[in-house]
Amino acid sequence: MTTSEPGIAEPLRQTGFERFVRDVEPRLRRALVAAYGGQRGREATAEALSWAWENWDRVRAMEYPHRYLFRVGRSRTRARRQRVVFDVNDAAERHVEPRLGPALARLSERQRIAVVLVHGFGWTHREVAELTGSRPTTVQNHLERGLRKLRTDLEARP
Numbered sequence: 001m002t003t004s005e006p007g008i009a010e011p012l013r014q015t016g017f018e019r020f021v022r023d024v025e026p027r028l029r030r031a032l033v034a035a036y037g038g039q040r041g042r043e044a045t046a047e048a049l050s051w052a053w054e055n056w057d058r059v060r061a062m063e064y065p066h067r068y069l070f071r072v073g074r075s076r077t078r079a080r081r082q083r084v085v086f087d088v089n090d091a092a093e094r095h096v097e098p099r100l101g102p103a104l105a106r107l108s109e110r111q112r113i114a115v116v117l118v119h120g121f122g123w124t125h126r127e128v129a130e131l132t133g134s135r136p137t138t139v140q141n142h143l144e145r146g147l148r149k150l151r152t153d154l155e156a157r158p
Contacts, residue, residue, distance in 0.1 A: 024066050032073045034116035035109050044073035070131050103153040111146030114139050
């Protein structure tokens with residue numbers, strides 16, 4: 001049985017892609033939300049996954065597809081540069097500092113990605129470095145600078 005038979009190829013393609021989305025989407029979404037805020041990050045994730053569907057044969061053969069899709073999501077939202085917004089959710093945890101969202105929005109994109117993914121989602125420096133195509137030491141530098149700025153903005157002591 002070959003996948004080129006009529007009626008067979010599309011279900012196999014969908015099954016593989018659905019499995020791929022289940023594995024990749026949560027981490028990709030978290031990374032893009034860290035970069036762009038809630039709404040834009042989700043839009044960038046949808047754009048990246050849409051591109052992946054259209055180019056599934058190419059994506060399936062990639063060694064690090066999540067890294068490439070992160071860049072696709074970033075490039076597809078780049079033309080519409082907007083201010084990063086972290087909305088306050090009514091159902092949000094009440095013990096979160098209310099000034100945290102605006103303070104995160106004032107960080108550089110790289111600092112925000114490092115802080116949110118490492119401290120918000122528990123990623124390792126290596127995982128963030130793989131995603132962004134940088135070195136773990138670079139991630140550590142962005143993390144330290146971002147935390148320093150957050151402490152200053154929030155008037156917190158280390």
